[in-house]
Amino acid sequence: MSLLLKNGCGIVAGQLQALNVLVEAGRIKQFNGDDTADKVVDLQHAFISPGLVDVHVHLREPGFTNKETVKTGSAAAAHGGFTTIGAMANLNPTPDNGELFMQQVKLNQTGTVKIKQYAPVTKHRQGQAVVNFEELQAAGAFAFSDDGDGITNANVMLTAMKQLAALKLPLCDHAQDMDLTQSGVINAGATAQKLGMPGVNNVSETAQIARNLVLAQATGVHYHVCHVSTKESIELVRIAKASGVNVTCEVTPHHLLLDDTNIVDDDAQYKMNPPLRSQADRLACVAGLMDGTIDMIATDHAPHTDKEKGQGLLASPNGIVGSETAFALLYTKFVSSGIWPLHKLIEWMSIAPTQIFKLTNVGQLKIGDPADLAIFDLEHSTTIAANQFLSKGHNSPFIGQSVYGGTVMTLVNGQIVYRRDSNHD
CATH class of the missing domain: 3.20.20.140 (Metal-dependent hydrolases)
Structure with a gap:
């Protein structure tokens, strides 16, 4: 199955630029191509990070x-x-x-x-x-x-x-x-x-x-x-x-x-x-x-x-x-x-x-690497709330703070393991 993450942005040559990522068979296949994919996700200008x-x-x-x-x-x-x-x-x-x-x-x-x-x-x-x-x-x-x-x-x-x-x-x-x-x-x-x-x-x-x-x-x-x-x-x-x-x-x-x-x-x-x-x-x-x-x-x-x-x-x-x-x-x-x-x-x-730490099988936003990706919303603020934690622990002095950079989506080996709208975040 292939997945196209489109209308995102990423760091290219040290600068934040528009970025699309095509994922196929769990790995990054292409950046900014016109390929069709089995599934397309519009990131609405969110930031794509390794x-x-x-x-x-x-x-x-x-x-x-x-x-x-x-x-x-x-x-x-x-x-x-x-x-x-x-x-x-x-x-x-x-x-x-x-x-x-x-x-x-x-x-x-x-x-x-x-x-x-x-x-x-x-x-x-x-x-x-x-x-x-x-x-x-x-x-x-x-x-x-x-x-x-x-x-x-x-x-x-x-x-x-x-x-x-x-x-x-x-x-x-x-x-x-x-x-x-x-x-x-x-x-x-x-x-x-x-x-x-x-x-x-x-x-x-x-x-x-x-x-x-x-x-x-x-x-x-x-x-x-x-x-x-x-x-x-x-x-x-x-x-x-x-x-x-x-x-x-x-x-x-x-x-x-x-x-x-x-x-x-x-x-x-x-x-x-x-x-x-x-x-x-x-x-x-x-x-x-x-x-x-x-x-x-x-x-x-x-x-x-x-x-x-x-x-x-x-x-x-x-x-x-x-x-x-x-x-x-x-x-x-x-x-x-x-x-x-x-x-x-x-x-x-x-x-x-x-x-x-010489870690292996860890994706780094390179063609051919495992599609281990994090998508962050840098434009809109959210409030840190204990009831949105997926951890059993709520022990944090930061609860109630307003922040930018909330996670929109996380992929491991090309599989979506967290998605904000489906987790009620």
Whole structure:
């Protein structure tokens, strides 16, 4: 079956131009041709993007299906224009051996988008003994991470880096020293003092990154820093890159958009890990992205139940959902205001993660590629509403905001997996 997406626009040679896309047998066949097709969709000048790629999501299944499932999490990704996602291994049971990992891969195949699965770095994600990396690589692991917990033991981290360097696979680090974090729930500073909340100092992240950069330099491993959040951390990565360390890093939309001055009361919708930092840290995240120190944007989509998130900053779990709001929020804040060109946002949300993680079977808006496409409405505003989320989680501080860049349609391998009018968005 063939599909013609007509009257759209896309980025051609860095410029936004009129664009039609002909899809046949699940792949992009032609741009701007006059071919007839079995099905024609008039995009009414909407923007055609390569499908977005998010290397950091939490799907919660198995073990935590009250928060999210593969079905709901992948539907949420499609709603946000993501066609490929990387699912973290903080599950129960942890997919830390070949048999469990292959079971997880089979479960992931029930999702509506392409799901790349992380394996943990350590057994049961307990930070004490490394997994069998070769076995998990053979089972399909594309990268390794204990995300949700930092690896405290330096020898365990060194051992993991040596072995992953030999296999040429990335180690993705949740950089956090729990001894330095202590009982903090939001960023240490004036807001924490005003609200009477225990604070999290920047050094709890930065000290861990400093140690791990030294180990990465010694081993040559591809060391990827998850959700970087402090100006000091970014400067360390900048220096390490200049010194030839094989390091990359990501930043979340919420660390680009918010800081701790946005927390005005005991509202756990603003509780995440790492926490929202200072205005100076937020601006450093934006600058680091723009100068190439930070390589990509990843959501850290972390759904929780309404009940869990209603317990206040001290008792609620960390994390917010991000799959369904990331593109629109960033487009509205940074692109429509003229701070970023649109092609850079697409680079950070699609091209860079695909290239850096060497992802295969991921479409990039090229003839012959899988037709993994996202269509966004850049001209009309919508309001972020919890009742329109396809995720089970509604835990977001952005609900009620007016944004441009809502998703019109998402295609994976040429199949429409999300369409706005049919989803009552």
